[in-house]
Amino acid sequence: TLTASAPIRLSASSTLTVIGPSITGFTPAQGPVGTTVTITGQNFDAVPANNQVRFNGVAAVIASATTTSITTTVPQGATTGPITVTTPIATATSSASFTVTPSQDFTVTATPSSVLSLPGSSVAYSVTLVPQGTFSQLAALSVTNLPPGASAVFTPPYISPNGSALLTVTTTAATPVGSRTLEVLATATREGVTVTRTAAVGLNVQASGQTVLVGQVLDDEEKPLAGVSIKLGGSTLTTLGVTDAAGNFFVPNMPTGTHVVLVDGSTANTAEFTYPSVPLTLTIQSGVVNTLGFTPFLHPTPTSKLMPITAGQTTVLTNPDLPGFKMTIPAGVQIIGWDGQPNTRVGVTAMAVDRSSLPPIPAGQTSRVIYLFSFGKLGGGLPTGNVPVDTPNDVGGLPGDKIDLYFFNEAPDGTAPNQWEKYG
Structure with a gap:
């Protein structure tokens, strides 16, 4: 209220409203x-x-x-x-x-979303840490809600941003049949505060007594390789299953007896890499969990390093990553593929013996390197003539030492034993 004075001493008043923000x-x-x-x-x-x-x-x-x-x-x-x-x-x-919101954070993912298992078998999940913002810490991995009789191992037990780990869950005869949701936990320090992020995956344990073939396929870096076909060999290949995001395969109702099983890496090929295919002769037993007997590590060959094989010309195969290696395909010699046609490309990759695409080398033999030849398509090849190969002295032999050479004699139709054999 404002009051004003005038000479005649009359008073007047009015209201002033002040409006705030x-x-x-x-x-x-x-x-x-x-x-x-x-x-x-x-x-x-x-x-x-x-x-x-x-x-x-x-x-x-x-x-x-x-x-x-x-x-x-x-x-x-x-x-x-x-x-x-x-x-x-x-x-x-x-x-x-x-x-x-925090300036840094992370999430954790786990795949596949669900896996089939049988009592007494192992399955795997691929776990990935996805950073947000400037997050750069290691996260410790753990899992909860495992069914009775089951155990779990993370490889590695800690995970870095954009890194991955394998969660392997092993069941026993005491593990009850049924579905269960497992919770994968990643715990790390974020801006001085310990936080945990979770991901849920399913484990479906089925009744024992089934005839199944199970296993896992990894790449050369021991990471899961998805999209690899598991096929029944013969004159016609029959697809039995495909590896999931964690490299698992689960083939139910597997026919019993001796069969050729093909681990077909060609179905995982990309524009940049080609993967090998490995035929294995297995004896499938009824009513039990059957395995390959080893874990295949499928080594990729860069398609950029596949050398053309030109008919009528000598082809000399080398690899800058393998100093001292040379394979010479003479003019007039062809390498016939599994499809009966001459292979038109060839590449070579070296594999460590303990992380190979193939079964373990024969007992009592010592080697450091296995040379894997790739032809850019399904399967290997059989030369129509002699193909000289020079290799480095991988075993450290001395002058005059006798060195045995082994090769994996393979064929998807059962015409080869699919095992290691000595040359000569």
Whole structure:
């Protein structure tokens, strides 16, 4: 109320309404420290210094201001809560809270989403840590809700950002039949606080007594290889199953007796890499869990390193990664593939004997390297003539030493024994 005086000493009064600021909204609704936020409303002071902005009580720096808009940034130390704007007139508080998100975080994924298993067998899941922002810490892995009689191992037990690990779950005869949801946990320190992220996967344990073939296929880096076909050999190949995201395969109702089983890596080929295919002669027993007897590590051959084989010309195969290796295919000699046609490309890769695509070398033999030949298509090849091969002295032999050479004699139709044999 204002009172005015006049010479005639008459009094008069009127009402003056002072309108303070109001907040109608802000964008974005969330973000980490340093995020630029625009606050909209009414009756802000057009002079930035005449406004005070706080995020849940923590003062922020104002970049610009008008009577209807203020631009600011989320300050250090801010937590989730309302935004306030104070002018010389009054203070306005937002009806909604601004959510302060961490500048770094992570999630964990596990695949496949569900796996079939039998009591007394092992299955695997691929676990991946996905970083967000500047997250760069190691996370410890664990799993909960395992069924009775089951155990779990992570390889490795810690995982780095964008890294992966294998979770292997092994059941026993005491593991009950049924489905169960396992929870995979990744625990790490984020901005000084210990946090845990989880992923759920299913384990479906089926009744024992079935005739199945199970196993896992990995690549040369011991990572799961998905998309590899498991086929029944013969004059016609029959697909029995395909490896999942963790490299598992589970073939139910497997025919008993002796069969050729083909681990067909060609179905996992990409434009950049080609994978080998390995035929194995297995004896399948009825009513039990059958395995390959080893884990195949399918080594990729870069398609860029496949050398053309030109009919009528001598082909000399080398590999910059294998100094001292040379294979010479003489003019007039062909290498006939499993399809009965001459192979037109060839490449070579070296495999460590303990991480090979093939079964273990014969007992009592010592070697450091196995040379794997790739022809850019399904299967190997049989030369129509002599093909000289020079290799480095991998076994460290001395002059005059006699060195036995072995090869894996293979064929998907059963015309070869699919086993290691000595040359000559």
